[in-house]
Amino acid sequence: MRFPIALWAFSVALLTAAGARAQIQEGPPAWAYPVNPPNFQRAPDDGTIRHVPDSAAGFTLTQLRDLFAAPDWHPDDHPSMPEIVARGRKPEVFACGVCHRADGPGGPENASLFGLSAEYIIQQSTEFKTGLRTNSVPRIATDLMIKSSKAMTDQELGKAAAYFASIKPRSTIAVVETEVVPKTQVRDLFLAPLDGTEKEPIGQRIIEIPENVEHFVSRDSRVRFIAYVPIGSVQKGRTLAANSDPRVQCGICHGADLNGTTIAPGIASRSPTYLFRQLYDFKSGARKGANSELMKPVVENLSIDDMIALVAFAASLKH
Numbered sequence: 461m462r463f464p465i466a467l468w469a470f471s472v473a474l475l476t477a478a479g480a481r482a483q484i485q486e487g488p489p490a491w492a493y494p495v496n497p498p499n500f501q502r503a504p505d506d507g508t509i510r511h512v513p514d515s516a517a518g519f520t521l522t523q524l525r526d527l528f529a530a531p532d533w534h535p536d537d538h539p540s541m542p543e544i545v546a547r548g549r550k551p552e553v554f555a556c557g558v559c560h561r562a563d564g565p566g567g568p569e570n571a572s573l574f575g576l577s578a579e580y581i582i583q584q585s586t587e588f589k590t591g592l593r594t595n596s597v598p599r600i601a602t603d604l605m606i607k608s609s610k611a612m613t614d615q616e617l618g619k620a621a622a623y624f625a626s627i628k629p630r631s632t633i634a635v636v637e638t639e640v641v642p643k644t645q646v647r648d649l650f651l652a653p654l655d656g657t658e659k660e661p662i663g664q665r666i667i668e669i670p671e672n673v674e675h676f677v678s679r680d681s682r683v684r685f686i687a688y689v690p691i692g693s694v695q696k697g698r699t700l701a702a703n704s705d706p707r708v709q710c711g712i713c714h715g716a717d718l719n720g721t722t723i724a725p726g727i728a729s730r731s732p733t734y735l736f737r738q739l740y741d742f743k744s745g746a747r748k749g750a751n752s753e754l755m756k757p758v759v760e761n762l763s764i765d766d767m768i769a770l771v772a773f774a775a776s777l778k779h
């Protein structure tokens with residue numbers, strides 16, 4: 461009886477590998493790599509001074525779209541920004557604080573930086589620069605990140621890294637399991653609910669949207685997000701994360717609470733859309749920096765559904 465059991469185990473392994481490969485051959489899911497529709501046009505600036513709650517500041521859309529001036533809605537939330545974070549350096553180092561926001565919470569279209577170590581921030585920015593880190597689908601936001609990383613000096617990067625590493629991370633995401641989600645459209649590289657109350661089945665997707673789209677457009681650093689995930693994702697992710705193989709068990713490298721160690725960055729309470737892109741990019745080979753080797757055995761057998769479950773679980777944890 462030994463042989464058939466071994467054979468059975470072997471075929472299961474083969475089938476699982478084939479399943480995982482088939483999944484990745486489906487291509488990168490559009491919800492994780494949103495691309496603007498072909499006829500997309502940004503809303504023109506009508507000159508209105510925009511505001512967000514609990515801030516005395518005000519900016520026009522044109523000011524908010526300036527890649528060399530990070531809007532500082534809540535100066536009391538963070539130490540004073542280094543020049544490179546607040547203004548960047550013309551012509552090609554865009555201000556980190558524009559995209560990642562003044563104190564580093566980021567959004568689903570980029571990444572949170574607060575709570576990461578300075579060493580990790582430097583390493584990743586360097587890998588964007590040397591081409592070891594890209595996305596499986598070319599994205600304008602990442603292209604601008606790459607451009608900035610190529611033009612910045614080591615000293616500038618050091619200052620930005622020390623700044624974001626000094627900020628205590630806070631949770632900005634509520635993970636909600638659901639069968640139906642608001643209908644969304646891609647609006648300037650992010651998912652926004654359509655006007656009205658139309659709903660649709662979630663399917664195998666994560667739909668992560670700002671609680672207040674207008675405040676998000678104003679790049680308010682205090683904006684919160686709702687991440688809708690399929691029913692059962694969080695528990696499934698918790699089980700997958702606890703894999704008995706030490707090369708795969710998330711907590712061994714990312715820490716028991718997934719808030720990071722000296723080996724690996726924190727993944728708790730971060731944008732599940734961002735985290736999903738990373739798992740997918742490790743698997744597709746688009747992200748292949750020096751330490752990504754440790755993530756290879758992790759993603760090897762993950763299907764898209766498994767990735768959704770894992771990142772839903774990670775995002776549901778607290779900082």
Ligand code: HEC
Pocket residue numbers: 544545553554555556557558559560569570571572573576580581582584585594595601602604605608612617620621725734737738
């Ligand atoms: C134009 C927008 C933009 C600007 C400006 C920008 N970034 Fe980014 N950054 C991104 C995007 C987009 C990603 C995520 C790419 C992805 O999804 O894989 C990113 C990712 C990162 C990461 C990886 C985080 C992680 O957890 O691995 C680091 C570190 C980073 N940026 C640092 C910086 C620093 C430092 C600056 C300023 C010198 C900066 N960025 C300026 C868009 C930007």
Ligand code: HEC
Pocket residue numbers: 700701706707708709710711712713714723724725726727735736738739749750751752754755758770771
């Ligand atoms: C053996 C160690 C190890 C294990 C186990 C491990 N990771 Fe990682 N992980 C890393 C390292 C190291 C990095 C940083 C890779 C790099 O520098 O490119 C990383 C990066 C990541 C990132 C990207 C984070 C960012 O800021 O961009 C995600 C998401 C991630 N891991 C998820 C997981 C999940 C989910 C599991 C469990 C299923 C897991 N990891 C298990 C070592 C590990």
